[in-house]
Amino acid sequence: MSAVKTRRDVLGTSSLRPDGNAKVKGDFAFTSDLHAENMLWGATLRSPHPHARIISIDTSAAWKIGGVECVITSEDVPGQLTYGLISSDQPVFARDVVRYMGEPVAAVAADHPETCRRALAAIKVEYEVLPVLSNAEDAIGDAFIPIHPDGNLIRQQRIVHGDTSVEGDVIVEGHYVIGMQDQAFLGTESAMALPDPDGQGVQVFVATQWLHEDQKQMAACLNLPAEKIRLVLGGVGGAFGAREDISLQVHTALLALRTSRPVKMQYGREESFFGHVHRHPATVWMRHHATKEGKIVKIEARFVFDGGAYASTSAAVLINGVTHTQGPYKCPAAVVDGYAVRTNNPPCGAMRGFGVVQACFAHEGQMDKLAAAVGTDPVSIRLLNAMETGDTLITGQPVESVAPVARLIRETNEIPLPAELPSDANELDLPGGSGITAERQHIKRGIGWGVSIKNIMYSEGFDDYSTAKCTLSDGKVTLKFATSEVGQGFVTLAPQIARSVLGVTDAVCDTIDTQIGSAGSTSASRQTWMSGGAVDGACRLVRERLFEHVGAKNNIDPIRFAIEDDEIVDTAGTFRMSVIEASQGLTISETFEHHHRKTEELDDNGQGNCHVAFAFVAHRAVVDVDPELGLVKVVQVATAQDVGQVLNPLSLLGQIEGGIAQGLGLAVMEEIIVQDGRVRNPSFTDYLLPTALDAPVVVARMIEEYEPQAPLGAKGVGEPPCISVTPAIVAAIRDAIGKDIPRCPVRPQDICL
């Protein structure tokens, strides 16, 4: 009857970001752009030593500087002196000992950032320098005295699975090293705190990944009830895991409460390198046993994750690492030992890929070794072992998720290879780029593969639920949630969901704050699934009530109604009414909590259904290498990603391309260089991120196989793009030069010396 209308901005369309134009034009207010009347600036004094005893702290000279309103140290923390995501082991301010370079010792509030700088310089801290525990292996066993009351071993986990007496016809072994990567978000840490007039509470605008977790930890340290700390999400310029831990939250709020004035803190780039956790550097040993055809029969492995000075999420990162030892391949038996340890290196925690990046770099290196050992190629060996739905992991957990591993490999393999380099190639297309270091004849091309499995959502029994409220009023929907928008696009997706479920056009997001239940963290590729599920659930509840209302008025059983485009239609009759008309004068509001299915902790043998669901991806990298100078240009990355259902193709492609750039960074340039606990390159001059000239052509296929467990059929897509692209690029470099390179990032000297 009525022609099919193409509705804008529903699920499945490339709806544009509501904040996109503002961001491109520089109009978007990031947290660091906020300002309040009578505002003070806050700044942090940090330890210059990786390990030292604090003999004394003298703040008297700082207090005397004009414009300085407050100086605080550990003595001033009214509540719990420590905080932490899993174990509360990290001091708000160092008290007796500093355990890493850059650890906060004191903070000041003053009328101007320059006054703050002078005040910090005036604080006298006397240190007694202590020996530095910088080698992660030394943290296992008794080689070094405990550097923290909780000891040097943060967590150990063993996995023993299947018939471990099995030996392979073919055995391949490798030692792999993964460097310390930084999340390098562009908007550095920032918060602005506004104290309540009665001094009994505080409102804090903050760039974070998880408002409610910040609120909980702040409440404990500030000794205030959680509801007295009202958090509002400030504009966030990227996160990638680095905003999961507390950084300046407690400091800013405490300075505001002490001074009874608004206080803003904002880290500079150098300080940011010391102000958040990084990706764990790790060493991984793996030994794969296989049949002579190359079928894996057993994997032995040992992981050491350097957690740095404080626990952060190291315990969970470790579990992700060891439980992903096998990669996206069938494996009947395994013996794995994993350690997350404490050192005087910078604290490490969450970063996109969360432990799986390290495992994947090793297992993919192993797959290529296995292919070579049995005389086959990288594609065949992976197809031969490809995991399928219903397979059992080395934790004993069955893979219930859609697992189209073989299809991902085949589809990636079908993507045409890039053209050969022309004989007159422009220097910008060659390794070395604008430096004009090479000519065509110096270059060798290589191809490499990486395939990965990644758990999505939190694991080990954690109920990381999400909450959303949907309000329909006069045909307009307002959505309320505490889901951190860090750039991933949930503020685009949530209204798309409402438009699809409720047939409305006008759907907006309310302020993102703690005035509603938790949404969990924007991490673990979980918000589309969890907060998407919450928004979907809330919208469905509203739709039910709308149908009831319309049914009662028109004497139709509401069960017969459906939303078709922007109308309510009677599927068993002729009644139709637009949603706008049906909801005139009405306000319907419903809140929904989405919980994923329960998971379990692992037992002593690493057995248990610890993960919720899995997503898969395949990457093929083509690189050009200058073997003599050790320089690399990544030419093309082909990828097929298991996404469940595509909800926003443009947004998804953004995740794929961005993740690939980040994984490329770890493959060939991004590394925080730490020597004896000291960070040597805390700047974007020396911590190199890929530029447009380093970014490859990305050819992506989104593989849609509806995920029945997921509320919208869609899997999280944020982490997978950055995981297996790193080993794919390194494998391509190995292929080009015919040399084993066991580490990433690959440095020029690793190639040519």
Added chain:
Amino acid sequence: MSVLIPHSITDASEMLAQNPTATILNGGTDLMVEVNFNHRRPESVVLLRNIPELREWSSDSSKGTITIGAGLPYAHIEKGEIATLVPALAQAARTVGSPQIRAAGTIGGNLGTCSPAGDTLPVLSALEALVHLQSVDGSRTVPIAEFMVGPKRNSRQANEVITAVTLPITGQRQGYSKVGVRNAMVISVASACFAVVKGEPRFAMGSVGPTILRANEAESYLASHAADINNVTDEVAKEFGRIAASESRPIDDHRSTAAYRQHAIGVLATRLAQRGI
């Protein structure tokens, strides 16, 4: 902090005479980084950006030279007429930072900072540039080799403005290469300029010593062993690279290792010796 803004070189010289501790600012691509990192807190700054004379350039066909104002941004050097007259300088200018940095940064800044990683300095060294300085006491001209005296040290007096550099227009083969761990916008790990001047090979190396180094032995070797300087054999080019590398004096730091830098400079030498214009 005071900021003085002269509009002529004469004004600038007088301001510097009156403020002998003043810091000179032009494009700000070095100084502002230092200020932002709190490595320097200048009390007094003389800004040279509004002096038109410093942004001029001219060539003298009778002498076969080009004189480039110290305040001319790299963006004007990396392409256009200057690039055809001194291609190696244009190649070096292109490697400096991002387009934004190249719109601000200048050769005067490279000379003033005098870092061993200064991108254009190997070109100035290989072409034996003359550096022009001016103060209230008059003007003087210093050969580049005498200007660069050590790591981040030069022979400019506190009251002098670097006004220009003069380079030969050789009409012969010259080229520049820079190794960094990223394909653009990167500080050099090793850089080099090869040029043929009056038929003689010149080779200067950056980031592999306390200041820019000339590979004198390698140059002599090539001069005596290359039958045709524009058609160097593989064997001779290799040996040239080996000798040049042996003349480098690099260090280990967080950007690279001494071993890699030495190796890389040898490769660059070999390749540049054989590279076309």
